Amino acid sequence: MARIVGGVTTSHIPAIGNAMTAKLEGTPYWKRFFDGYEPVKAWLAEVAPDVAVVVYNDHGLNFFLNNMPTFALGCADRYDNADEGWGLKTLASFEGDAEFSWHIAESLVEQQIDIATCQEMLVDHGFVVPMALMWRHLPKWPVRTIPLAVNTVQHPIPTARRCYALGKALRKAIESYPEDAKVVIFGTGGMSHQLQGERAGLINVDYDLKTIDSVIDDPEWLASQTTAEIIENAGTEGVEIIMWLVMRGALDERVNVVHKHYHTPISNTGAGVLVLENAHA
C-alpha cells in the first residue's frame, strides 16, 4: 500500500528560482535562506520518497480566467515547465504517475471533493521552484510527481477549512492505493506577502510565526480563518498559505517536527520551511 512519509512546506518565490540559476546560494542575501534547506534535503535523501504530491497554485501559465478550477489534479505521464513571462529558466520535465493520479481523482470524488482532472498541465514556478529547492543537486528528478493546483488567483478561492478537508481526503486517497509507494506531500506558497497596491511590501513576521505554530500543533487556528482575515494579515498573495493546510490535513493530528526554518525578506516575502512526520511513525 502507498504510505505518506511526511510533509514539507516551502515558499515558491520566483526570485528563488533565479537565484538558483545564477548560483547565488552562498551570497550574503541568500545564504541563510538556502542553508536552511540542507536539513530538508538530507531528510528527503533518508526517507527516499517515490512520489511527490506538490500542492501549489498556478500563476497564469496553465490556467487562464476562461477556466479557473478551484482544485485541479494532474493526471498525466509527464509535466512540462514553460516560459511564463517572468524570465525564469525553463527546467527539465517531470515524470508523472497517471495511474496513481487517477486513483486519487476517483477517491477524492467518492469523498465528495469534485476535483478537475488535467491530462495536460504545464507547471509554473509554484511547482518548479520547490522541486529545484529539494533536488537540483541530482542529475534527474528522483520522484514521480502529482501536481495538485489550488486556485489562489481569482476569488472566490477555496477557504482555509476546505483546503484542510482536501488534505484529509487526499490522505485517504493515497493510503488506499494498492501499490507500495512512499509519498511525500509538498504544501507550497506564502508566507506573508503582498505584491500589489499601496499596501505592497507587507511582510507580517509575527503572523507567519503564529501560522507555523498553528500548522504544527493547531491547524484549526488557521483553518477557522476567513479569506478576508488571511488577506488582512498575510497579504493578498500571502493567502497562498492555505495550501499548507492541504499538506497538514494529510498527516496525523499529532506530528513530529523534523525541521523548522524561517527567513525574511526573500524578495517581498516571508519564507517558511517545515518538515513534519506523523507522530506514530
Next chain:
Amino acid sequence: MTWRKHDYDEIPGTYVFDGKTAHGAYGLNKLLFSFNSEANRAEFARDKAAYADKYGLTPEQKKALLEDDFLKLLRLGANIYYLAKLAVPRGFSVQDAGAAFQGVTTEEFKAALMEKGRGLVEKLERRGGYWNG
C-alpha cells in the same frame, strides 16, 4: 444587478482580484496572459497601441498600458501575477512595481523590506526550535 460586498473590500491599498474586478478587465488580462509567449512580447514591443486594440482594451486601459502605469492598471482590474508578465520581461522587478504602487523609490521600498528582517534571528531564538545554522 448588484456586485456582492466583501469584508476584504475595506482593506486599504488592496485590490482583491475577484469577479467584480476581473469581469471588466477580461481583455486586459488576456493581453497580459499572452506575454507567456516571446513572440507576443515582441509583437507588443513593435506596436503597443495596435496590440492593445487587438485585445479590445478600453481607452483608459490602453492609456495606462502605454504609460506603464502599474497602479492604474491594477485599479482597472489587471491581475498582479499577469501584470508581472508585462513588467518583468521589460526589466521591472517586483520591487520596482511595489515602489511604483507606493510612490517611493525602489531603494526605499527595498530598504523597508530589509527592515522586516531586523532582529529576526533573536526573535526566532526566543520562540525556540528554529534552525539557525
